[in-house]
Amino acid sequence: MTPKPHLTSPHHPSSWLTIKSHPQARKMNRITIQGLRCRRIHPRSAARYYSSPSRPSIAPKPILDMRHIRDNPELYAQTCRSRNYPNLASNPARILELHTRRQALQEDARSLRERANVLKKQLPQLKKEDPEGREVEQALQEAREIKTKLAGVEKEESEAMAEMEELALALPNLTSEETPPGADFKVLSYINSDDGNVALDHGGKGKAVSHVDIGTKLGILDFASAGTASGWGWYYLLGAGAMLEHALVAYALAVATRYGWTPVSPPSMVYSHISAACGFQPREPNGEQQVYALAQDERDRARGVPEMSLTGTSEIALAGMKANTTIAEADVPLKRVAASRCYRAEAGARGADTKGLYRVHEFTKVELFAWTPADGGATLDVFEEMLDMQTEILGSLGLTCRILEMPSHDLGASAARKIDVEAWFPSRAVGGTDEEAREAGWGEVTSASICTDYQTRRLGTRMRVGDGKLGFPWTVNGTALAVPRVLAALLEKGWEPSTGSVVVPEVLVPWMGGLKRIEGPSKK
Numbered sequence: 001m002t003p004k005p006h007l008t009s010p011h012h013p014s015s016w017l018t019i020k021s022h023p024q025a026r027k028m029n030r031i032t033i034q035g036l037r038c039r040r041i042h043p044r045s046a047a048r049y050y051s052s053p054s055r056p057s058i059a060p061k062p063i064l065d066m067r068h069i070r071d072n073p074e075l076y077a078q079t080c081r082s083r084n085y086p087n088l089a090s091n092p093a094r095i096l097e098l099h100t101r102r103q104a105l106q107e108d109a110r111s112l113r114e115r116a117n118v119l120k121k122q123l124p125q126l127k128k129e130d131p132e133g134r135e136v137e138q139a140l141q142e143a144r145e146i147k148t149k150l151a152g153v154e155k156e157e158s159e160a161m162a163e164m165e166e167l168a169l170a171l172p173n174l175t176s177e178e179t180p181p182g183a184d185f186k187v188l189s190y191i192n193s194d195d196g197n198v199a200l201d202h203g204g205k206g207k208a209v210s211h212v213d214i215g216t217k218l219g220i221l222d223f224a225s226a227g228t229a230s231g232w233g234w235y236y237l238l239g240a241g242a243m244l245e246h247a248l249v250a251y252a253l254a255v256a257t258r259y260g261w262t263p264v265s266p267p268s269m270v271y272s273h274i275s276a277a278c279g280f281q282p283r284e285p286n287g288e289q290q291v292y293a294l295a296q297d298e299r300d301r302a303r304g305v306p307e308m309s310l311t312g313t314s315e316i317a318l319a320g321m322k323a324n325t326t327i328a329e330a331d332v333p334l335k336r337v338a339a340s341r342c343y344r345a346e347a348g349a350r351g352a353d354t355k356g357l358y359r360v361h362e363f364t365k366v367e368l369f370a371w372t373p374a375d376g377g378a379t380l381d382v383f384e385e386m387l388d389m390q391t392e393i394l395g396s397l398g399l400t401c402r403i404l405e406m407p408s409h410d411l412g413a414s415a416a417r418k419i420d421v422e423a424w425f426p427s428r429a430v431g432g433t434d435e436e437a438r439e440a441g442w443g444e445v446t447s448a449s450i451c452t453d454y455q456t457r458r459l460g461t462r463m464r465v466g467d468g469k470l471g472f473p474w475t476v477n478g479t480a481l482a483v484p485r486v487l488a489a490l491l492e493k494g495w496e497p498s499t500g501s502v503v504v505p506e507v508l509v510p511w512m513g514g515l516k517r518i519e520g521p522s523k524k
Contacts, residue, residue, distance in 0.1 A: 056306040059273040060323045060460035063472075064168045070099055076171055082181050082408045083172050091167040098160045098167075105157040112150045119143050173279070173454040175408050176417035183409040188419070191394055191401035198400055198424050200437055208426035211488040212356035214495050214502065215241060218520045223356070233361040235484075240518040244490070244504075245364060245483050247511035249339045252366040252481035255393055256337040259385060261368065264338040266317035269294070272307040274320040277458035279414025279451065280312065290345035310343035315477045318369035323459040327371055329466060332473055333382050334371040337480060339364065357484035358425075358443060366480040368448075371461070371473040379450055379474050386448045386478035390421055393481055394445065396507045399489050400424040402442060415449035423489040445485045448478030494518075 069076055073092035080089040119139050126136045180186050190196045215221025220241030226234040237245050253263060272293055280291060293309040311317050318336050327334060342365050368386050372379045387403075394401050406418040422442040429441030453472035455461070463473040494503040501519040509516055 055273055056271070056304065058306060059271070060277065060458070062165070062169060062277070062458045063460065064165065064457055066095070066099075066164065066168060069095055069168055069171070075174070079172060079174055083175060083411055084183075084409045085172055088170055088172070091171055095164050095167050098164045102157055102160040102164070105153050105160065109150060109153045109157065112146050112153065116143060116146045116150070119146075169458070172411070172413045173416050173452060175411065176450070178405065179411065179417050180405060180407040183407055185407050185410070185420075186405040188403040188405055190403070191391055191421070192398065193400050193402075196400075196402050198429075198438060198441065200426075200429055200434060200441075208429065208492065209495055209497070210356065210427035211425075211491040214491045215356075217500070218502065218518055220244075220518065221357075230361075233359075235357065235360060237487075240512075240515065241487070243512055243515070244487055244508070244518070247508045248481055248483050248486060249364060249366055250511045251508055252393055253337060253339060255389055256366070256368065256480055259389055261335045261337040261370075264314075264318065264321075264336050266311075266314045266321075266338045266340055268311055268317075268341050268343070269308050270311055270317055270320055272309045274323065274459070275309055275311070275316050277323075278316045278319050278455050279412055280316070292343050292345050311340065312344050313342050313365065313477075314338040314340040314367040315369050318367065318477075319455050319459060319461075319475060322371065322456075322461045324461075326462040326464055326470065327473055329373070329464060332371055332373050332463065333378065334473075335382065336369050337366065338369070339366045357488040360484055364483040366482075368476075368478045368480050370476045371456070371463075372476060373463070374453060374471055374474050379452075379476060382476050383448060383450055383478075386476065387419065389480060390446045390448065390478065394421060394423065394486075397486065397490060397505045399445075399486070399493060401445070406447075412449070414451040414454045416452050416454075418447055418449045420444050421446040423485070424493075425489055426492050443485065443489075445482060445489060446479040449476070451475045451477065 069092055073096055076092040077089045080086065080091070119142060123136065123139055126139055127133075130136055187196070212221065212223070216223075218240070220238050222236035222238055226236050257263060272291075275291055291309045291312050293307055296305065296307055317340070318338055321336075322334075341362060343362050344359075345361065368389070370382045370386075372382050391403075401421050401423045404420045404422060406420050410420075411418055421444070423445045425441055425443050428443060429437045431437055431440060452474050455475045456463075456472040461473060462470045465471055490505065491502055494505070496503065499517075499519075501517045504512055504516050504518060
């Protein structure tokens with residue numbers, strides 16, 4: 001394997017994010033949830049929960065590299081444009097303007113303070129030399145005017161700094177050179193396939209059976225009851241379906257712990273400023289990455305109680321574990337794996353992409369999260385280990401998958417590089433030409449991202465290195481297994497029309513109580 005170059009700065013993610021070959025492969029409406037009054041928060045509103053002055057006093061104070069932004073305004077502007085954040089591309093230039101203005105204000109404040117000090121020193125002598133006090137009164141009046149002017153200058157300076165910080169917080173992370181520019185991904189390799197040339201069912205014209213039909217026929221999926229109880233975007237798993245969920249979680253946790261990752265049971269609710277600090281911030285107008293924020297009592301809001309939200313992924317809760325703390329160099333890489341319920345307010349438009357289990361509001365997911373040294377090679381080692389686990393889990397489940405280097409348009413605010421794994425869903429391969437149908441048949445089931453120091457700077461997570469200096473560790477996150485989509489892919493992959501049953505992957509049989517086949521209810 002090509003040696004990994006050492007990076008001296010976390011602001012230049014480049015060739016350190018290389019993929020390692022693998023034997024198989026390398027990819028504000030109100031609502032009620034479980035008795036909690038919530039409201040949907042559009043991602044474009046997320047930044048304000050972490051920006052000054054609305055940031056709660058208990059929130060970690062972000063430590064951003066403002067000098068790097070000022071020294072490289074075009075780099076940051078181009079990053080915004082290439083990542084489809086055109087509305088943020090003017091932020092770096094505005095930060096430069098505000099910095100110039102702040103410097104002028106600081107000079108004004110310095111002059112005023114110097115004059116105030118001169119007057120303070122002159123007053124005792126003036127009192128001796130001016131019995132009538134006229135000159136003393138003039139000096140005191142000038143001092144009062146200086147105090148008023150100084151307060152105004154300091155207020156302007158504070159406002160300029162607050163605006164600079166807010167503009168900087170909204171900027172996305174810099175992009176790795178490994179990330180393809182634009183909107184087109186790059187296929188790296190496949191799992192359980194040599195070339196990804198998956199056969200279509202009669203040209204992909206809808207002959208394949210959907211997991212919705214399979215699950216309903218077997219009596220393990222119930223969307224109708226969930227529609228009555230919770231609305232569209234929720235579901236019930238019954239019998240072997242519920243067992244399959246628990247089996248998938250147990251298997252993913254077993255694999256992760258075998259790799260040395262420490263299990264965590266995280267909270268499903270966090271402060272909204274923690275979510276914002278992790279990068280759940282503005283994207284495109286279609287509103288991806290919405291979260292459910294809990295509606296506050298007016299008295300709590302008046303008392304300054306911080307707003308809370310449901311976690312869209314346990315990445316948020318895991319990252320928050322080390323907010324406002326210093327990690328010892330000997331403890332990194334610090335690797336955690338968590339199984340949790342996740343909540344996403346967005347479920348997309350109703351269509352093929354969102355039918356059934358593919359895009360839902362609440363689901364179970366096993367998430368991988370790690371803090372690593374601010375070193376490209378060390379970070380890449382953990383990143384590749386995540387990909388190894390994803391490959392092992394999906395490959396052993398018998399799923400056909402492809403590994404994708406995701407383009408800049410697809411990156412969230414925090415990621416410098418992202419690799420997705422897409423599984424083959426026969427029922428999605430419909431419409432158009434065979435090539436178009438085949439492309440439609442792939443659907444994302446896992447992803448892995450390197451976030452450099454984007455999250456740790458915003459969460460106040462420090463690391464003390466060998467020379468005693470404080471720096472910022474990098475973070476890496478990835479999905480070990482997202483239950484609904486993997487479950488859906490398994491139903492379609494294992495479906496046997498001749499027997500009307502689904503074959504359970506061999507690796508899950510021990511977690512299914514020995515059940516090797518999911519069959520429908522017995523006919524009487």
